[in-house]
Amino acid sequence: MRTLEHPEKERFSLDAVLAALADPVRRRIVAQLAGGHDDQACIAFDLPVTRSTSTHHFRVLREAGVIDQRYRGTAILNTLRRADLDERFPGLLQAVIDAHAATLTGGREGRAAPAG
Amino acid sequence: MRTLEHPEKERFSLDAVLAALADPVRRRIVAQLAGGHDDQACIAFDLPVTRSTSTHHFRVLREAGVIDQRYRGTAILNTLRRADLDERFPGLLQAVIDAHAATLTGGREGRAAPAG
Numbered sequence: 658m659r660t661l662e663h664p665e666k667e668r669f670s671l672d673a674v675l676a677a678l679a680d681p682v683r684r685r686i687v688a689q690l691a692g693g694h695d696d697q698a699c700i701a702f703d704l705p706v707t708r709s710t711s712t713h714h715f716r717v718l719r720e721a722g723v724i725d726q727r728y729r730g731t732a733i734l735n736t737l738r739r740a741d742l743d744e745r746f747p748g749l750l751q752a753v754i755d756a757h758a759a760t761l762t763g764g765r766e767g768r769a770a771p772a773g
Numbered sequence: 774m775r776t777l778e779h780p781e782k783e784r785f786s787l788d789a790v791l792a793a794l795a796d797p798v799r800r801r802i803v804a805q806l807a808g809g810h811d812d813q814a815c816i817a818f819d820l821p822v823t824r825s826t827s828t829h830h831f832r833v834l835r836e837a838g839v840i841d842q843r844y845r846g847t848a849i850l851n852t853l854r855r856a857d858l859d860e861r862f863p864g865l866l867q868a869v870i871d872a873h874a875a876t877l878t879g880g881r882e883g884r885a886a887p888a889g
Contacts (some may be wrong), residue, residue, distance in 0.1 A: 671876050675795035675869070679788050746872035748864055756787050756862035 661719060661726050661733075666741035669722040674746065677721035682706055683714045684757040687723060687737065691754050696734040723750075777835060777842050777849075782857035785838040790862065793837035798822055799830045800873040803839060803853065807870050812850040839866075 664670075677683055682704055689702060704711050715735065718724040722745075725736045742750045780786075793799055798820055805818060820827050831851065834840040838861075841852045858866045 671800075671869075671872050672795050672797060675791050679791035679795055681788060684787075746868065746875070748868040749872050752862065752864040752868045753787075753791070756865055759862070760787050 659728055661728070663719060663725060664722045666722065666738070666745055669741070669745045671746065673721040674723060674742070674749070677717050677723050678753050680714065680717075681757075682711075683718055683723075684753065686714060686718060686735070687750075688754055688757055690724065690735060690737040691739070691750075695736040696729075697736075698732045698734055700732070775844055777844070779835060779841060780838045782838065782854070782861055785857070785861045787862065789837040790839060790858070790865070793833050793839050794869050796830065796833075797873075798827075799834055799839075800869065802830060802834060802851070803866075804870055804873055806840065806851060806853040807855070807866075811852040812845075813852075814848045814850055816848070 678687065685704065686702055690697060699711065699715055702711070704714070706714070715724070715726060715733070719726045722738055722741060725738050726733050728734075737750075739750060794803065801820065802818055806813060815827065815831055818827070820830070822830070831840070831842065831849070835842045838854055838857060841854050842849050844850075853866075855866060
């Protein structure tokens with residue numbers, strides 16, 4: 658069985674976690690995982706990007722320690738590492754999830770609505 | 774008097790704020806502002822980078838809405854836009870400041886201690 662590399666929680670980098678969460682597609686993945694069950698397959702995410710870009714985004718999240726990924730057959734199942742993140746960076750994940758939700762309901766996100 | 778451009782709080786981009794905070798030098802600036810008084814001059818920050826890199830980091834923070842910068846004579850004074858950030862993204866700034874402090878006391882940050 659192939660396995661995927663994950664950082665131990667003691668080795669999480671705040672730089673990497675914040676950079677991972679600084680992308681709207683990756684926050685969408687995180688928000689779906691936070692609002693749903695564990696072990697969601699990559700194909701269960703309706704993302705506005707190509708499949709290879711999607712794979713890239715999942716990998717960035719995994720390598721930062723934000724999600725756990727494991728194979729089941731040919732599918733990859735994704736789970737939010739909420740407990741690990743909350744232990745290392747208390748309050749951070751939820752603050753980002755809340756802020757992401759607010760940008761969706763507020764309807765204004767910088768990239769989507771450039772000035773001018 | 775020259776003035777510097779700042780985004781209105783309604784136009785803050787969560788992408789830009791998180792990307793701005795994903796750098797350890799910029800978090801150091803934010804932490805110093807959070808723990809001190811308003812209107813701290815750029816030269817009051819002892820940063821491990823060149824002056825032009827330092828200027829770049831302050832600009833990234835300003836353009837994301839994290840800090841306010843204004844001229845006083847030839848100096849630039851910096852103030853954390855804590856109220857604006859707290860209004861737009863409740864809890865986010867403090868969670869990042871706390872996480873940054875924890876990485877300093879914990880002594881492990883991914884970039885500083887590469888695996889191997």
